Amino acid sequence: MDFDLPEDIAQHRDKVREFALKEFTPEIAREHDMEEKYPDALRKLAFDQGIVDFTNPWKTLVAIEELCRVDPGLGISVTVPYFGAETIMLFGSDLLKEKYLAKVNAGKAMMGLAVTEPGGGSDVAGIKTEAKKVDDRYIINGSKMFITNGSIADFFVMLVRTSKPDNKRHHGLSIFVVDSKSKGFSANKLKGKLGVRATDTAELVLNNVEVPADNMIGEEGKGFYYIMTFFNISRIFVA
Ligand SMILES: Cc1cc2nc3c(=O)[nH]c(=O)nc-3n(C[C@H](O)[C@H](O)[C@H](O)COP(=O)(O)OP(=O)(O)OC[C@H]3O[C@@H](n4cnc5c(N)ncnc54)[C@H](O)[C@@H]3O)c2cc1C
Structure with a gap:
């Protein structure tokens, strides 16, 4: 059985990983954690760049994994606006x-x-x-x-x-x-x-x-x- 991700989803995973490493800097993560502040600018950026696509469950799953790998607080925040x-x-x-x-x-x-x-x-x-x-x-x-x-x-x-x-x-x-x-x-x-x-x-x-x-x-x-x-x-x- 082939457990690899489909090609388009693997590409999406790489794109999300790159986004998280670039945008979720330790300073931004610390600021939002210490101040308990929702990262609305990052939410918009992630949406505009196609990092989160709530209509596609596969893409959403790899996005959650990759974003939370870098910072769970920011990662959950930008992927949770559709919760429910x-x-x-x-x-x-x-x-x-x-x-x-x-x-x-x-x-x-x-x-x-x-x-x-x-x-x-x-x-x-x-x-x-x-x-x-x-x-x-x-x-x-x-x-x-x-x-x-x-x-x-x-x-x-x-x-x-x-x-x-x-x-x-x-x-x-x-x-x-x-x-x-x-x-x-x-x-x-x-x-x-x-x-x-x-x-x-x-x-x-x-x-x-x-x-x-x-x-x-x-x-x-x-x-x-x-x-x-x-x-x-x-x-x-x-x-
Ligand atoms: C960060 C965060 C975000 C959340 N977001 C949401 C949200 O968006 N929407 C939402 O509706 N809820 C949300 N929740 C609530 C979450 O779903 C509840 O905390 C969870 O369902 C447990 O309920 P409770 O905290 O009232 O604990 P309780 O249900 O009171 O349980 C307390 C303890 O008793 C244990 N226990 C309960 N029943 C039994 C049983 N029958 N047998 C043995 N042990 C038992 C539990 O395991 C737990 O250890 C969130 C919670 C957190 C921490």
């Missing part, structure tokens, strides 16, 4: 793909995935943030914790409880696209991480945040399954 995108790609409506995903793919927006809460992260079915339907929208209340891109993303794919669980705790959960500019939404950047300090991590607070019903991804009540599908895909990137 697969949920919209696989289960979202055309409207959501056009309104949100297209902007991320074009490097014009950043997103995040908000599952973990102050009460816990491993126990996904135990989340407490609630969305209640009122006419053609949902009202969300609750909070999320340790969310990557939390204080800088334009929107989040968020797991919330839309109905009480029946005999199974993971039933009654749904996922929505939540705009970070919504009234009642706030983010508190967290500082003092032990590593990857250039990445942005925040707590999100939702106080009667209104979300159009159209922003629900897929079907109501299937959120747990969508998130597990996403975790199965993203495990490779995260690893």
Whole structure:
């Protein structure tokens, strides 16, 4: 069996390696680590030079490896603006793909995935943030914790409880696209991480945040399954 990378991906790996060695200087890495500052200029540069291409999983994988080989904080930062995108790609409506995903793919927006809460992260079915339907929208209340891109993303794919669980705790959960500019939404950047300090991590607070019903991804009540599908895909990137 041939374990070599396809030729175009091997070329991309070399290009990314060259980029990382040139742009991720020890000074820049140290500055963003010490000041816990997101490297937005590097994100734009990497996007403009075709170093990150969120529409191509192969290229994204080799980019993550090569960039993080030089500096994990900077490497994760420039490759994470699409985090959670697969949920919209696989289960979202055309409207959501056009309104949100297209902007991320074009490097014009950043997103995040908000599952973990102050009460816990491993126990996904135990989340407490609630969305209640009122006419053609949902009202969300609750909070999320340790969310990557939390204080800088334009929107989040968020797991919330839309109905009480029946005999199974993971039933009654749904996922929505939540705009970070919504009234009642706030983010508190967290500082003092032990590593990857250039990445942005925040707590999100939702106080009667209104979300159009159209922003629900897929079907109501299937959120747990969508998130597990996403975790199965993203495990490779995260690893
Ligand atoms: C840098 C960073 C970025 C992150 N980015 C995101 C993000 O973008 N989006 C997001 O939603 N979350 C994010 N997280 C949160 C991350 O997913 C959670 O930290 C993780 O799921 C664990 O949840 P927790 O921290 O609440 O720990 P807990 O779930 O409370 O677990 C605490 C400890 O108990 C152990 N434990 C838990 N359950 C069991 C069990 N059943 N049996 C035995 N041991 C158990 C765990 O292994 C752990 O050691 C991020 C975290 C970090 C540190």
